[in-house]
Amino acid sequence: MMKSKLNLDSAKIAHARATAAGIAKDMQEFIDSHTTVSTERTILRLLGVDGVDDVETPLPNVVVDQIKEAGGLPRGVAYWMGNAMIQTGLKPQEIAEKMAAGELDITKLPTATSKEAEEAIMPLVHESLKRIKAQTAKRNEYIEKLGEGPKPYLYVIVATGNIYEDVTQAQNAARQGADVIAVIRTTAQSLLDYVPYGPTTEGFGGTYATQENFRIMRKALDEVGEEVGRYIRLCNYSSGMCMPEIAAMGALERLDVMLNDAIYGILFRDINMQRTIVDQFFSRVIIGYCDIIFNSGEDNYLTTDDAYEAAHTVLASQFINEQFAVLANVKEHQMGLGHAFEMDPEMENGFLYELAQACMAREIFPNACLKYMPPTKFMTGNIFRGHIQDALFNLVSIWSHQGIQLLGMLTEAIHTPHMHDRYLSIENAKYIFNNCKNIGDDLIFKEDGIMQKRAQFVLDEADKLLSQVKADGLFHTIEQGKFGGVKRARDGGKGLEGVCVKDEQYFNPFIPLMLGGAE
Numbered sequence: 001m002m003k004s005k006l007n008l009d010s011a012k013i014a015h016a017r018a019t020a021a022g023i024a025k026d027m028q029e030f031i032d033s034h035t036t037v038s039t040e041r042t043i044l045r046l047l048g049v050d051g052v053d054d055v056e057t058p059l060p061n062v063v064v065d066q067i068k069e070a071g072g073l074p075r076g077v078a079y080w081m082g083n084a085m086i087q088t089g090l091k092p093q094e095i096a097e098k099m100a101a102g103e104l105d106i107t108k109l110p111t112a113t114s115k116e117a118e119e120a121i122m123p124l125v126h127e128s129l130k131r132i133k134a135q136t137a138k139r140n141e142y143i144e145k146l147g148e149g150p151k152p153y154l155y156v157i158v159a160t161g162n163i164y165e166d167v168t169q170a171q172n173a174a175r176q177g178a179d180v181i182a183v184i185r186t187t188a189q190s191l192l193d194y195v196p197y198g199p200t201t202e203g204f205g206g207t208y209a210t211q212e213n214f215r216i217m218r219k220a221l222d223e224v225g226e227e228v229g230r231y232i233r234l235c236n237y238s239s240g241m242c243m244p245e246i247a248a249m250g251a252l253e254r255l256d257v258m259l260n261d262a263i264y265g266i267l268f269r270d271i272n273m274q275r276t277i278v279d280q281f282f283s284r285v286i287i288g289y290c291d292i293i294f295n296s297g298e299d300n301y302l303t304t305d306d307a308y309e310a311a312h313t314v315l316a317s318q319f320i321n322e323q324f325a326v327l328a329n330v331k332e333h334q335m336g337l338g339h340a341f342e343m344d345p346e347m348e349n350g351f352l353y354e355l356a357q358a359c360m361a362r363e364i365f366p367n368a369c370l371k372y373m374p375p376t377k378f379m380t381g382n383i384f385r386g387h388i389q390d391a392l393f394n395l396v397s398i399w400s401h402q403g404i405q406l407l408g409m410l411t412e413a414i415h416t417p418h419m420h421d422r423y424l425s426i427e428n429a430k431y432i433f434n435n436c437k438n439i440g441d442d443l444i445f446k447e448d449g450i451m452q453k454r455a456q457f458v459l460d461e462a463d464k465l466l467s468q469v470k471a472d473g474l475f476h477t478i479e480q481g482k483f484g485g486v487k488r489a490r491d492g493g494k495g496l497e498g499v500c501v502k503d504e505q506y507f508n509p510f511i512p513l514m515l516g517g518a519e
Contacts, residue, residue: 004363005445006356006455012463013364019466020319021326027474028327031281034274035506037193037498039282040064040077042244046128046510047081047092047121050211052197053100059093060245061194062100070107074503075114080106082117092124114505125509129289135254136290139231142222148231149179152372152397152405154429155235155257159184159416161203163213170217171224172419174232177426180257180404182235183217185209190240190269191494195249205416209236209246214253233257238283238294239265241495243276247283251290257336257404258287262324263317264297266478267486268304272493273475282511284328289514291334295404296321299340299373301484307342307377308350311357312461313483314339315364319466320474322365329515332367336404340373341393345385349450351392356451358400359440360458372397374408383410387428394432399440405429 041060051059067080084095084106098104156178158169170181186203200208221232233256238247250258262280265271287294298314318337325335343350375389390408397405407425409417445451469477481487
């Protein structure tokens with residue numbers, strides 16, 4: 001390991017990491033004994049169940065809702081679907097269609113053993129994994145053939161509400177130099193307990209995340225990637241009430257980056273903590289299996305809390321997110337741990353504190369694909385000052401070797417970016433990244449100077465907070481409002497009714513195979 005430029009205590013880093021591992025392990029005991037309606041719907045989607053009924057209800061919802069109403073959810077849909085295949089000779093899609101038509105109640109069929117039910121669906125499980133692996137291989141082939149942009153990846157958003165207009169915007173952004181296109185999800189989709197179906201043209205503040213929209217955008221980015229001669233990565237949101245379902249859709253349609261963070265959903269979308277912590281595990285197992293980069297949401301803490309005072313909460317959460325990822329077999333290069341450039345511009349030496357925080361994150365997580373977020377909280381609509389703030393943000397990013405750079409827009413706080421705003425943002429970043437490419441390799445920090453002391457203090461405070469979280473438990477810590485200054489109740493929020501304890505015959509055939517890297 002390189003000597004710390006910030007003179008960080010390696011023993012303290014190791015202690016913080018071990019404490020975070022203990023927090024994640026404690027939560028894993030809860031996760032392993034529970035399932036949710038969205039986790040069960042994900043199994044159905046991976047088994048090939050798709051489409052909607054005559055009133056536009058997705059078939060995975062139809063099946064899971066009927067099983068739940070009959071009291072069968074604790075046994076899991078893999079059992080009920082495998083048993084129905086044995087008893088009817090039908091495939092999962094056909095079974096789902098009959099259930100939607102009111103022609104079949106799979107909880108009232110004769111019952112086989114759980115072993116027999118699992119054997120019945122295993123060919124479909126392996127077929128699904130093969131399809132996902134083929135998509136991962138295709139990504140690797142594209143990168144080998146075309147190459148891709150250097151890190152930090154230039155990450156920009158499209159958010160028109162119309163997937164076809166998004167395609168136009170995304171392809172133009174790629175031509176301007178973007179490496180990652182994030183299709184912002186329509187307002188409040190994270191609170192829907194189902195995934196909409198088909199192509200969509202009427203989102204508000206973003207575009208619906210649907211499997212068909214994923215497919216349309218993936219095709220468009222492959223086309224423009226061939227044109228510009230580099231692979232363009234696609235990002236969307238595996239968060240909210242349908243975390244694992246959207247991860248599965250992303251795996252099947254070759255998304256490359258997905259926002260994925262249970263604590264973010266708890267704090268900023270008021271999703272029940274028990275529900276989303278269980279869903280996060282399966283979603284990250286899928287993400288880990290197909291080599292998607294996940295982005296965590298610590299940057300959002302600084303929109304509701306003070307970036308100077310709450311910096312240690314960001315680091316503590318990064319440690320916890322890292323260890324949740326380890327348990328899901330997510331590799332370090334897939335960990336887009338989040339942070340943000342959000343110090344008050346009026347603060348004296350705020351740039352030094354920002355630089356210390358970013359360099360500290362890189363030193364502590366040397367192999368992670370860190371995701372760095374732009375200034376938003378203190379963007380005023382003054383486009384000239386905003387462009388300078390974004391320039392300072394870009395300087396910190398190249399200096400501290402970030403992995404993914406969500407580019408700031410000079411019109412932040414005014415409107416959704418126009419194409420020329422995006423062009424100026426990309427131009428700003430490319431200019432600074434090129435001119436300052438090796439600044440972080442050449443410059444060192446003053447011994448016991450402002451930056452060293454700041455980073456050491458933040459690490460100390462994060463280590464103390466992690467020890468407190470370990471003692472209190474993660475759920476209780478969130479109830480106390482220790483992250484983002486937001487309090488949530490263990491039994492509050494949205495979606496608790498979709499959680500249940502597994503029974504002794506429960507099985508999810510995908511998790512052990514995905515954790516083992518099966519073909």
